[in-house]
Amino acid sequence: MSSSSEPTIAAIATPPGPGGIGVIRISGSQALAIATKLFKPAKPAPLQSHQLTYGYIVDPLQYKVVDEVLAVYMQAPRTYTRDDVVEIHCHGSYLILQEVLQLIVATGARLADPGEFTKLAFLNGRIDLTRAEAVMALLDAKTSSALDMARRHLSGRLCSEIQAIAACLVRCRSTIEVAIDFPDEDVEIIQAREMTNQLSQQAITPLQTLITSADRGRLYREGLSVVILGRPNVGKSSLLNSLLGEDRAIVTAVPGTTRDTLEETLAIRGIPIRLTDTAGIRNDAGEVEEIGIQRAHEKLETADVVLLMVDGSQGVTPQDRHLATLTDKPLLYVVNKIDIIDTFSPNSFAAEFPEVPMVSISAKHGQGLEQLQDAFVNLVTDGEEWDPGHNTVPNIRHQAAMQTALEATHRVIEGLAQNLPPDLLAIELQVALDGLGEIIGLTTTEDILDMIFTQFCLGK
Ligand SMILES: Nc1nc2c(ncn2[C@@H]2O[C@H](COP(=O)(O)OP(=O)(O)OP(=O)(O)O)[C@@H](O)[C@H]2O)c(=O)[nH]1
Numbered sequence: 090m091s092s093s094s095e096p097t098i099a100a101i102a103t104p105p106g107p108g109g110i111g112v113i114r115i116s117g118s119q120a121l122a123i124a125t126k127l128f129k130p131a132k133p134a135p136l137q138s139h140q141l142t143y144g145y146i147v148d149p150l151q152y153k154v155v156d157e158v159l160a161v162y163m164q165a166p167r168t169y170t171r172d173d174v175v176e177i178h179c180h181g182s183y184l185i186l187q188e189v190l191q192l193i194v195a196t197g198a199r200l201a202d203p204g205e206f207t208k209l210a211f212l213n214g215r216i217d218l219t220r221a222e223a224v225m226a227l228l229d230a231k232t233s234s235a236l237d238m239a240r241r242h243l244s245g246r247l248c249s250e251i252q253a254i255a256a257c258l259v260r261c262r263s264t265i266e267v268a269i270d271f272p273d274e275d276v277e278i279i280q281a282r283e284m285t286n287q288l289s290q291q292a293i294t295p296l297q298t299l300i301t302s303a304d305r306g307r308l309y310r311e312g313l314s315v316v317i318l319g320r321p322n323v324g325k326s327s328l329l330n331s332l333l334g335e336d337r338a339i340v341t342a343v344p345g346t347t348r349d350t351l352e353e354t355l356a357i358r359g360i361p362i363r364l365t366d367t368a369g370i371r372n373d374a375g376e377v378e379e380i381g382i383q384r385a386h387e388k389l390e391t392a393d394v395v396l397l398m399v400d401g402s403q404g405v406t407p408q409d410r411h412l413a414t415l416t417d418k419p420l421l422y423v424v425n426k427i428d429i430i431d432t433f434s435p436n437s438f439a440a441e442f443p444e445v446p447m448v449s450i451s452a453k454h455g456q457g458l459e460q461l462q463d464a465f466v467n468l469v470t471d472g473e474e475w476d477p478g479h480n481t482v483p484n485i486r487h488q489a490a491m492q493t494a495l496e497a498t499h500r501v502i503e504g505l506a507q508n509l510p511p512d513l514l515a516i517e518l519q520v521a522l523d524g525l526g527e528i529i530g531l532t533t534t535e536d537i538l539d540m541i542f543t544q545f546c547l548g549k
Pocket residue numbers: 319320321322323324325326327328339340341342343344345346347348367368369370425426427428429450451452453454
């Protein structure tokens with residue numbers, strides 16, 4: 090816990106804009122003293138810890154009631170930061186909140202930096218660094234999968250997995266230190282094979298699983314950019330609309346309807362997607378459409394996956410074949426308008442792009458959309474079953490530190506095989522341990538902490 094010389098900090102903890110309530114949070118040794126000067130309970134009595142009290146915020150210089158509020162004092166250490174905390178629930182008006190915050194600052198608090206409350210929770214030892222990061226991931230989560238991942242970290246799951254790996258490394262290091270201290274012992278202190286097994290099973294394997302999981306997690310957290318590509322009139326905009334479930338893009342029977350790129354976000358089986366509809370690509374387009382086609386080409390550059398659409402009622406044309414050569418991104422081949430084909434024979438289409446997974450749909454009537462989504466997920470996950478709710482998913486920072494730990498552990502195993510002196514093995518083990526320490530915040534530098542916490546929003 091911070092000493093009384095540490096400043097008491099304050100911030101508005103709710104988002105800007107009108108709302109039912111707006112909460113101001115004060116944390117630090119002066120929190121109660123400041124609140125007592127400004128908050129007047131309706132029934133005069135001292136604030137009781139962890140109890141909500143009804144009253145008023147009164148400007149002490151002007152004897153003016155600024156707002157009718159509820160206040161809660163939470164005595165350290167059972168608080169978010171482990172310091173004394175007071176939260177004042179005002180009316181959710183930005184002007185009122187600003188006024189109250191200014192009074193709090195005039196009474197001795199300092200404005201909190203972004204993420205400073207959570208940073209205190211970390212520095213005061215209430216949560217490890219993975220849990221502090223989970224708070225931000227939780228606030229940031231845009232899909233339920235991202236939320237599941239954040240919840241898992243917040244529950245301390247990643248931290249405990251890392252601690253289990255570290256415990257194995259620490260055990261090995263202790264043995265190695267004995268070998269360093271007693272170099273002349275006859276008995277072989279380091280049982281190389283036994284130690285190699287332990288390191289493989291209890292460090293290498295779990296680290297590899299976590300590192301792979303991080304890649305998958307990024308997919309579910311950050312999502313993919315997907316572009317629908319095709320000749321004019323094949324039904325690209327219709328597909329965008331049916332995936333969105335609303336008439337977002339203009340659809341007409343006139344080729345060249347879409348002249349600009351149009352981007353929308355949605356989720357396919359929990360994967361966030363930025364889906365771009367493009368102008369149909371053809372040679373004899375007018376000036377505006379030509380610019381749209383140029384933009385479509387640009388979009389291809391940044392796409393992660395391309396949905397190559399053809400009009401099934403027209404068969405595959407030379408122009409369709411040309412489009413398939415425009416990109417080297419993973420392709421999903423979408424045969425549209427199967428509702429107006431008398432006898433649809435998938436094989437004749439599948440033969441066109443044999444390497445590319447194919448689905449047949451009717452964008453207009455919503456047929457085949459489930460299969461399209463399945464095929465898409467299959468394509469981007471290499472067909473691997475993966476449930477974001479049941480995997481611990483490190484973020485990119487954790488992943489980099491895990492990679493360091495993994496490589497160092499591999500070097501220990503190589504060193505054991507080559508009978509290297511124990512002090513060299515100890516150094517590598519320490520590198521691995523430092524990597525793990527960085528993840529949970531034991532060996533993290535001030536720069537990295539700053540980088541993490543400044544990404545938070547104010548008041549958190
Ligand atoms: N029968 C049938 N018609 C469809 C289907 N999908 C789209 N269409 C029709 O095909 C025409 C063109 O559809 P759009 O979605 O505008 O096609 P587009 O590829 O976006 O066309 P451009 O923007 O001109 O490149 C419209 O008349 C749609 O109603 C389908 O699955 N079946």
